[in-house]
Amino acid sequence: MAKVTLLEAVNMALHHEMAADENVVCLGEDIGTNGGVFRATVGLKDKFGFKRVMDTPLAEGLIGGLTVGMASQGLRPVAEFQFQGFIFPAMEQIICQAARMRSRTRGRITLPLVYRAPFGGFIHAPEHHSESVEALFAHIPGLRVVIPSSPARAYGLLLAAIRSNDPVMFFEPKRIYRTVKHEVQDNGQALPLDVAFILRQGADITLVSWGASVNETLVAAEQLAEQGISAEVIDLATIKPLDIDTILKSVRKTGRLCIVHEAAKSFGVGAEIAAQVAEKALWDLKAPIARVTGYDVTMPYYQNEKYYQIHPEDILLEVKNVMEHSA
Numbered sequence: 001m002a003k004v005t006l007l008e009a010v011n012m013a014l015h016h017e018m019a020a021d022e023n024v025v026c027l028g029e030d031i032g033t034n035g036g037v038f039r040a041t042v043g044l045k046d047k048f049g050f051k052r053v054m055d056t057p058l059a060e061g062l063i064g065g066l067t068v069g070m071a072s073q074g075l076r077p078v079a080e081f082q083f084q085g086f087i088f089p090a091m092e093q094i095i096c097q098a099a100r101m102r103s104r105t106r107g108r109i110t111l112p113l114v115y116r117a118p119f120g121g122f123i124h125a126p127e128h129h130s131e132s133v134e135a136l137f138a139h140i141p142g143l144r145v146v147i148p149s150s151p152a153r154a155y156g157l158l159l160a161a162i163r164s165n166d167p168v169m170f171f172e173p174k175r176i177y178r179t180v181k182h183e184v185q186d187n188g189q190a191l192p193l194d195v196a197f198i199l200r201q202g203a204d205i206t207l208v209s210w211g212a213s214v215n216e217t218l219v220a221a222e223q224l225a226e227q228g229i230s231a232e233v234i235d236l237a238t239i240k241p242l243d244i245d246t247i248l249k250s251v252r253k254t255g256r257l258c259i260v261h262e263a264a265k266s267f268g269v270g271a272e273i274a275a276q277v278a279e280k281a282l283w284d285l286k287a288p289i290a291r292v293t294g295y296d297v298t299m300p301y302y303q304n305e306k307y308y309q310i311h312p313e314d315i316l317l318e319v320k321n322v323m324e325h326s327a
């Protein structure tokens, strides 16, 4: 079994699915000859040819429109946006066409397409290369939103995304593209697209996170254990549809919830989770729900990134606060 990075796992899944299904095509800026801005598509053009691995002009609106057309005619396009912050010119196609085509045609036309984009901060890039706007897409009916946080989940979830008959936003946390290597079997096994993963069992508090900050959350859980606090860690993985049942089951056991995410705090995915837990499990809570998040500001330039980034100590502090203020 090969040890691969999250980035290599993405590449492996793309290779696997292009070989398995001739309807899968890839497109994006510099994804062919160059292998993509982060090299996620390396080798695809050589193996599958330029008719299935297409370099597009620098025009995200065009990428959005092309994918809608392709998917409506039986292809399964996987488009790469160089950074999540460059998706905005394609929003009209994604929101007004891709997300609602099935509803508009009463189920006659489904759009099996995937929009891949690296996202998140702390690689010393400018602000539109670093933000986390998953909540914008999770708000749109008709879109699935998926964020892997490990090489194995990147492989299994990307396969599932490509095989899904719904449009999927597949956001890749680029800070952890190359930080770890895990064993991933290239066996074509997809992971479920609507299930959160319990990474660590615990009894005192539930920590829910996704993307790169899952790592800080796991480190915090380890440090909390040394101090006698047992934290359950859940990687959301699929943001939409939200696997609230896994969260509720955990919260009913621990009685406490802390949500950790890199995106700005207000109106975010954390707020939605908090609302649903309040609606469905308020009387199981021993303390108010806590959030450790990014700030409600434009992502700062890299000199100031360190003030924005979530560290395990921030989670520790918040969890202790929750523990102290429990009923």
Ligand SMILES: Cc1ncc(C[n+]2csc(CCOP(=O)(O)OP(=O)(O)O)c2C)c(N)n1
Binding pocket: 029, 058, 060, 082, 086
């Ligand atoms: C809307 C948007 N999409 C993607 C990018 C990322 N990007 C930065 S430079 C670049 C390539 C530009 O190529 P070209 O226009 O040929 O200019 P040159 O290579 O001469 O710099 C891309 C795609 C961007 N800056 N803005």
